[in-house]
Amino acid sequence: MSDQDDQDDRDDRDELDAPPALGAVVEQERGSLPYALIHGEALVACAAWALGDAGVMAVDLGTEWAGLVDADEPFVLHDSLCPMTPASFITECVARAVELDRVVVAVRPVTDTVKMVRDGLVGETVDRETLHAVASPVVLPASVVAALDHLPDVDFPRLVAALAGRFPVELVLAPATARRVHSPEDVAVLQALTARTRPLGG
Secondary structure, three states: OOHHHHHHHHHHHHHHHOOOOEEEEEOOOOOOHHHOEEOOEEHHHHHHHHHHHOOOEEOOOOOOHHHHHHHOOOEEEEEOOOOOOOHHHHHHHHHHHHHHOOEEEEEEEOOOOOEEEEOOEEEEEOOHHHOEEEEEEEEEOHHHHHHOOOOOOOOHHHHHHHHHOOOOEEEEEOOHHHOOOOOHHHHHHHHHHOOOOOOOOO
16 A cells, blocks of 8 residues: 555544534635635635535534534634645644633744833843744634624634633644745745645645
8 A cells, every 4th residue: 555545544534533513714804815826726715625624514604603503513713814724733623622622723833033012112022932823723612602692703813812811722733834824925935835735625
């Protein structure tokens, strides 16, 4: 059996073991960047394929919240600006949210230097080990879905801040390919980083 066959078998087992979940790709309030191309495909399409390959049933973000509550399943929010997040990582986050009954948030390390500012003066450097950049996905366990009346926000950092004020949150380190893009230049960097990876659903 080839290495590729071994990988395909592992992928099939992962899909079978994935907990049932609903989810949506978030493209609102992100301008036109979700429709930029990476490896010849729109970012939003790549994100949608990853969600499907993770075994998550896609629903429209405008679905009535009561319907999500009635489904009694975790709800996965996948950012269109993190288009190359591996499906296996999304599955891992869903499984962790179910196991821990906590909101699971994918994060990346902060690499920029961050300074404190007091009274208009630049002060000491903040320890980057204490900082995280929100990536994707954000997974709400069924208990959290049931406790909400609606989605607090579609901006992921604001969403996580709102959820953390009410529910336990588990941070999970995301792979480098799950990084968020903020500009066409970022898309070019991510494309170079994932040169050997093709979108699976196309």
